[in-house]
Amino acid sequence: MSRAPDTTLFPPVQAPTGTTRLTAARAADYGTHQATFGRLPAHTDSDALLAALRDSGLEGRGGAGFPAWRKLAAVPARERARRRRVVVIGNAAEGEPLSQKDATLLLRSPHLVIDGLLTVAGALGTHSVYLYAQASVLEAVGRALAERADAAGIELREAAESFISGEASAVVNALAGREPVPQDRTVRLTESGLGGRPTLLHNVETLAHIALIARFGAAWFRSVGTKGDPGTRLVTVGSDGHPSTVLEVAGGSRIGDVLRFTGVDTGTLSAVLVGGYHGAWLPAYALEARLDRADLAGFGANPGAGILMGLGERRCPITVAAAVATYLAGETAGQCGPCVNGLPAMAAVLGRLARGDRDPGLPGEVRRLAAIVTGRGSCNHPDGTARFVLSTLTVFADDVAAHLAGHCRKDHR
Ligand code: SF4
Numbered sequence: 001m002s003r004a005p006d007t008t009l010f011p012p013v014q015a016p017t018g019t020t021r022l023t024a025a026r027a028a029d030y031g032t033h034q035a036t037f038g039r040l041p042a043h044t045d046s047d048a049l050l051a052a053l054r055d056s057g058l059e060g061r062g063g064a065g066f067p068a069w070r071k072l073a074a075v076p077a078r079e080r081a082r083r084r085r086v087v088v089i090g091n092a093a094e095g096e097p098l099s100q101k102d103a104t105l106l107l108r109s110p111h112l113v114i115d116g117l118l119t120v121a122g123a124l125g126t127h128s129v130y131l132y133a134q135a136s137v138l139e140a141v142g143r144a145l146a147e148r149a150d151a152a153g154i155e156l157r158e159a160a161e162s163f164i165s166g167e168a169s170a171v172v173n174a175l176a177g178r179e180p181v182p183q184d185r186t187v188r189l190t191e192s193g194l195g196g197r198p199t200l201l202h203n204v205e206t207l208a209h210i211a212l213i214a215r216f217g218a219a220w221f222r223s224v225g226t227k228g229d230p231g232t233r234l235v236t237v238g239s240d241g242h243p244s245t246v247l248e249v250a251g252g253s254r255i256g257d258v259l260r261f262t263g264v265d266t267g268t269l270s271a272v273l274v275g276g277y278h279g280a281w282l283p284a285y286a287l288e289a290r291l292d293r294a295d296l297a298g299f300g301a302n303p304g305a306g307i308l309m310g311l312g313e314r315r316c317p318i319t320v321a322a323a324v325a326t327y328l329a330g331e332t333a334g335q336c337g338p339c340v341n342g343l344p345a346m347a348a349v350l351g352r353l354a355r356g357d358r359d360p361g362l363p364g365e366v367r368r369l370a371a372i373v374t375g376r377g378s379c380n381h382p383d384g385t386a387r388f389v390l391s392t393l394t395v396f397a398d399d400v401a402a403h404l405a406g407h408c409r410k411d412h413r
Helices: 030-037 046-056 068-074 077-081 101-108 110-124 135-146 168-175 204-216 218-222 255-261 293-299 317-329 337-354 362-373 381-395 397-405
Strands: 087-092 128-133 154-158 199-203 232-239 242-250 269-274 280-283 307-312
Touching: 030 110, 030 204, 046 068, 046 110, 046 204, 046 218, 068 199, 068 204, 087 101, 087 110, 087 168, 087 204, 101 110, 101 128, 101 135, 101 204, 101 232, 101 242, 110 128, 110 135, 110 154, 110 199, 110 204, 128 135, 128 168, 135 154, 168 199, 199 204, 204 218, 232 255, 242 255, 255 269, 255 307, 280 293, 280 381, 317 337, 317 381, 317 397, 337 362, 337 381, 337 397, 362 381, 362 397, 381 397
Parallel strands: 087 128, 087 199, 128 154, 232 307
Antiparallel strands: 232 242, 269 280, 269 307
16 A cells, blocks of 8 residues: 655745745744755765756855865765765855855854755765854854754864965864864865865855755756856955945846845946955946856956955055955965965055055066966965956056056045
8 A cells, every 4th residue: 555645754845936045044043944944855875966966056155166066076986985984064264354154144044054064964974074163153053053953963163263264174274173274285185184084175155055955956956047157146245345245146146236236336336356355356347247157257256255345436446455465465374485475575566556656667566476476375375366466457457557657546545
């Protein structure tokens, strides 16, 4: 005799539609989470999860935009088959000062992140699971973990507070009790990471999307967004250096639309910094570009960790950029030549330009230093800093010329 499906075990839930997905629950507690999203499905195996992630097109939301399925596939098959070997880490270090999305997600929808960790860990048959998060959210996340028995094995650890604290090998160093700085890696973390074990590290927003893909599938994930940027993403929007709002937007949304939705008057901007301090400037005339790789590639930008920071047209962009470059030069681990020597020198030359030094060789010197540091560090900090500085010289070429001519009349604070 056939049995009727047990609908009480997995009560049918309407999948969230539109752009309110990660933010669909009206409260952060576990009861509201389950009522909104339904229960987490039984664990699948790593091959099935890998296939679902590949079909979804989900890219990592931590900044690099690496396809989520490729990370899982990078764990050697023999290690995926050996249960209990792999270490899974949820990364919410969010050292980028312009980003607030990971902290906001953990405060608003912590159980989606927990579900994502359990989904990945379950597929790999491991109980070694860490959640690495800023001090400001530890208490709230700890409360969420305590609400559910299935999360008892997740270890919550406080993230170091520095720009580079979220770099994958820096996270592994921190969890191993070492200094939280990147390390030169010839072997991938997915082969040998924490304690010499294969280690899979995902940004927490990526994990939250994985939790929803595990429930509602790849086709559902792709039902919002564009072909090249499926699903939704969290974006931190602000202006003049101050993050102000985090919102969830459809993939491929037009940047001008996102800014205006949060109340930014795009008519008063000279440019928008896309992707944070390792990102690039998008000039005002290009604000109707989509927040996806294809539209941003021509500006050397990508969606990164979803940061949009408007710059008011009255502010001097060279002064702003010099301050950022100086900050980045001070945020290195101080263990590689490009960071010890190159970044401070590059910031200093940009600072001279900002302060009114009219030496016509300054822009060329910045470019020379940027070329020297690029590709020479153990992590991408020199590359990201050089990208930001070069973007400044390109997008604000008129302002550079005004400085060299002594004509800049903008606000130099
Ligand atoms: S490149 Fe810079 S930030 Fe990266 S590991 Fe080397 S010194 Fe540290």
